Amino acid sequence: xxxxxxxxxxxxxxxxxxxxxxxxxxxxxxxxxxxxxxxxxxxxxxxxxxxxxxxxxxxxxxxxxxxxxxxxxxxxxxxxxxxxxxxxxxxxxxxxxxxxxxxxxxxxxxxxxxxxxxxxxxxxxxxxxxxxxxxx
Numbered sequence: 001x002x003x004x005x006x007x008x009x010x011x012x013x014x015x016x017x018x019x020x021x022x023x024x025x026x027x028x029x030x031x032x033x034x035x036x037x038x039x040x041x042x043x044x045x046x047x048x049x050x051x052x053x054x055x056x057x058x059x060x061x062x063x064x065x066x067x068x069x070x071x072x073x074x075x076x077x078x079x080x081x082x083x084x085x086x087x088x089x090x091x092x093x094x095x096x097x098x099x100x101x102x103x104x105x106x107x108x109x110x111x112x113x114x115x116x117x118x119x120x121x122x123x124x125x126x127x128x129x130x131x132x133x134x135x136x
Contacts, residue, residue, distance in 0.1 A: 001069050008062035015059045016124060018052035019087065022094050023117035029101050030110040045098045056091055060084075080130045083123050090119055 022045060029041040063084070072078075100106055108116075129135070 001066070004062055004065050004069065008059060008066055011055055011059035011062060015052060015055040015091075016120060018048055018055065019091065019094075019120040020117070022048050022052070022098070023113055023120075026094075026097060026101065027110045027113040027117065030106060030108060030113050042102050045101065049095055049098055052091065056088070060088075074134055075136045076130045076134045080127055083127050083130075087120065087123055090123075 025041055025045050025048070029038065029045070032038050032041060072081075097106075097108075
């Protein structure tokens, strides 16, 4: 089971790299006015998002494997799983934002995207505390 846990951590970290970086590209996209730069940022967003999906699925798959192996023990697991579901929704919403930006339908400022970019940081902080400290 330690190998499963190791791969879960590896794919979670990789998925989070994308969750941290994609909204940062949105910040730049929202600020940009040059058509060529917007085209480049759109391509970067698409490639990163496409790469993030298998990472997310592998992280979730190994996580489910761990739950099957260890079971859902401790009340801390329920808020952790709720945060994971929130991250899945965040990932999906990033895809919607990416499509809106590509179609020129953005009505958000770069400041909004900067705040949006902090959501996975807060979620990761809470998840790590729940998993390591197991406060309840």
